[in-house]
Amino acid sequence: MTMDHAIQDAELIPKRASKQRFRHSIFEAWGHNCAYCGNYADTLDHVVPRLHGGLTVKYNLVPACKRCNGNKGHQPLWAWWMAQKYWNIPRALRVLHWIRRQASQNAEHSWAHLPPERLPSGNPSEQVPATNCQ
Ligand SMILES: [Zn+2]
Numbered sequence: 001m002t003m004d005h006a007i008q009d010a011e012l013i014p015k016r017a018s019k020q021r022f023r024h025s026i027f028e029a030w031g032h033n034c035a036y037c038g039n040y041a042d043t044l045d046h047v048v049p050r051l052h053g054g055l056t057v058k059y060n061l062v063p064a065c066k067r068c069n070g071n072k073g074h075q076p077l078w079a080w081w082m083a084q085k086y087w088n089i090p091r092a093l094r095v096l097h098w099i100r101r102q103a104s105q106n107a108e109h110s111w112a113h114l115p116p117e118r119l120p121s122g123n124p125s126e127q128v129p130a131t132n133c134q
Contacts, residue, residue, distance in 0.1 A: 027063050035062035035095050037086040042066065047099050049074045059101045 026044060034041040041063030048054030051074045064072070072080045077095075081087055 022058070026058060026061050029098075030063045032063060034065040034068050035091065035098075036064055036068040036072070036081055036084070038088070038091065039065040039067070043069045045069045045072060047077055047095065049076075052076070059099050062095060062098060 023044060027041065030041065032041055033039070035045070043064050043066055044061045045064035045068065046054040046056070047060050047062055050056070054060050068084075071084075081092070
């Protein structure tokens with residue numbers, strides 16, 4: 001980056017362009033892959049649904065394919081995700097890592113502090129996620 005960078009950040013840009021940059025930065029970070037199933041993602045999903053107080057901030061948003069996004073709806077993340085056949089621990093860790101960056105700035109999402117070692121494994125029916133997002 002050149003010195004233009006600082007000027008760019010202070011630049012007055014149309015809201016729409018600003019929003020696009022914001023969205024783009026999230027898709028970029030995830031390589032345009034759905035955080036949940038790994039397919040191509042062209043929507044952003046609120047990890048904590050807006051209905052449950054989730055904010056439209058970078059680390060509460062992950063790329064999701066239309067299918068996952070529509071499927072998840074307003075359901076709490078872990079309850080929904082772990083019931084899917086593409087439930088995947090490495091991806092779950094990645095999402096945890098992602099939302100923790102936000103959690104460090106917003107301690108009220110205490111469920112995001114679920115330590116990785118407590119991530120359920122094995123039989124999905126025995127998996128009871130720690131979440132207060134209900
Ligand atoms: Zn998906």
